[in-house]
Amino acid sequence: MRKTQLTVSMAALSTSAFLLASCAGGSGGSATSSGGASSDAPQELNALVWCDHTDPELLAPFEEANNVTVNVRDYEGTGVALGILEQSQPGDWDVFVVDSVDVPRVAEAGILAPLSKDDFDFDQFFSEVQLPEIHELDGTLYAVPEKFGYNTVAFNGANVDAEKMRDLSFLWDPELAGKIAIYDYYIPVMEFVGLELGIEPQNITVDDLPAIEARLVELKAQSAQVGDVVSTQTALATGEVEVIVGGGEFSTSVLNAENPDLDWILPNQGGIRWQQAIGVLADSEKQELATKFVQYIVSPEGQAALATSSCYWGMPANKNATLTDEQKDILRWDEQSDFIANSYPYYIPDADLDAAMLDVWTRVVVG
């Protein structure tokens, strides 16, 4: 009797412990196992990427042309990517897609391999996104710009006045109470809120955080949801909300065919410009193949597929991307020079400010 009781008890406790342990170990564990996607196999390439690079339409042409399988592991946020790399064996990963603003610190840490400038035709890139001061270290190229877009406001034009949305302060208007979803990436959203307060992202300090927090609390009170790209997209598409704060072309472009009213705008106060770059990992044993993949991604064909990826759309860094006129319209190709002029590069704070910002964000969303 006692034995049976003990057995049931132990089974229950073990199950509980295992479930909870998997809660913490899940991400780390899967990172290691993904890395185990056999980097020894000669015709495999392992890429650590944002989810837009997981689209088979993007990968298939390269895989077929080079008889290679590209294994992708997607992540959100450079901190997570660095955690994955830390827990992997040297050589597990070959290609790294990273926020452009993080390239200097990643390159300084010796994570990225130097690239030859001769391998890329920089004349094809929009001059505004070339940013050699970010992608190069002491004159050596470490990553190539590949895609950019905006963290701003996405909205349903059928129910929200686009002209009103041009004023960032409209987000705090009672008219939008309960109709807002907030994208849960704290850095661009807090920087966006900072713009409403007249603080440019690169000027944010710890002293500015109380004011940003107060404004963020008010915005949270207006919102129905705080969620990731997919859940905020779903909320906008199903009519649960009318506005995504921190959203942009990446939120609505992929839904445009189903509902052309879903739109995005850059307010008069500006928006946050995100930009991705792609490089080769220093520990990769397939430098040549990895470089070839980078060349494919920034080629006109690769750029068109990346810009219209099923995960999220964004502007290609290569101005010769083979996009259709309709796709260019959705991306607001012709307005980019104005948008770039009125937006601020996504600014990554130093570790202390980053931690302080996450603390503020956590306080706000915990409720």
Next chain:
Amino acid sequence: MEHQRRWQGWVLVGPALLVTLALFAAPMVMVVLTSLYRRSGGLTDRTLSFDNYIRLATDSTIHQALWNSIEVVALTVIFSTLIAYPFAYIVAYKVPQKWQALVLLLTVVPFWTSYVVRSYSWLLVLAKNGVINQTLVSWGIIAEPFTMANTRFATVLAFVHFFVMVSTLTIYASLRQIPRNLGLAARDLGASPLSVFLRITLPLSIPGVVVGAFLTFVLAIGDYITPQIVGGGNELVLPQLLMLQVSRMGDFPLAAAMALVLLIIVAAVYAVSAKNLTLERKR
């Protein structure tokens, strides 16, 4: 002979022991070790310290998330039990025995679909243009859709739907083990049906209630998906805060410490309810 039997015992238990060591004990040791590291300057500092636990003990935001977790899970356990008990009682005592297995099977069928799909299904049901709101509006009961999705109510409702089956099965198993002649004897001695239930059936079925409540507690307190999808991220529970540390900061050490706190809470609940964690009827 004795030596050979002992050797055979190790051979028989060996595979299970190895699996347990490899898949449970070793990862647990890694989680404990990781919780003693700290994230610093974007990298993991492997110097052992209790910094993460000190933060867990002093950070009011984490306390709030933990309190949110406990409140949500407590509501889930209470409502799951309140719904499961009468249902299990009806199945055990009112439904003819030959149909009982079928009824129980039907209660389990919805759980053959994916957990994530079920969460998104609830989101669509509870949305402003979902089935409930649209029905109420079309019947003229309400003028405007009201907010149900992305709330604590939605999280608890989804949890109760997911876990009520667990309590139903454990309570049913407990009720089925109660000899019917106990109730008949009590009735023969003049006890009312209510008295029979309160003084015989309910006390003897408590182990099933406790096992169901414990399993519901364990499954709900570590759940990240349902609060994230259905709750809308408007008030974070501890697993969401844990995921925030991992997904945005790559802070695996703090996340590991949070996971261990959850484990300690489960162990504490286990210790409190251990006496009743059996489905066998006590003699």
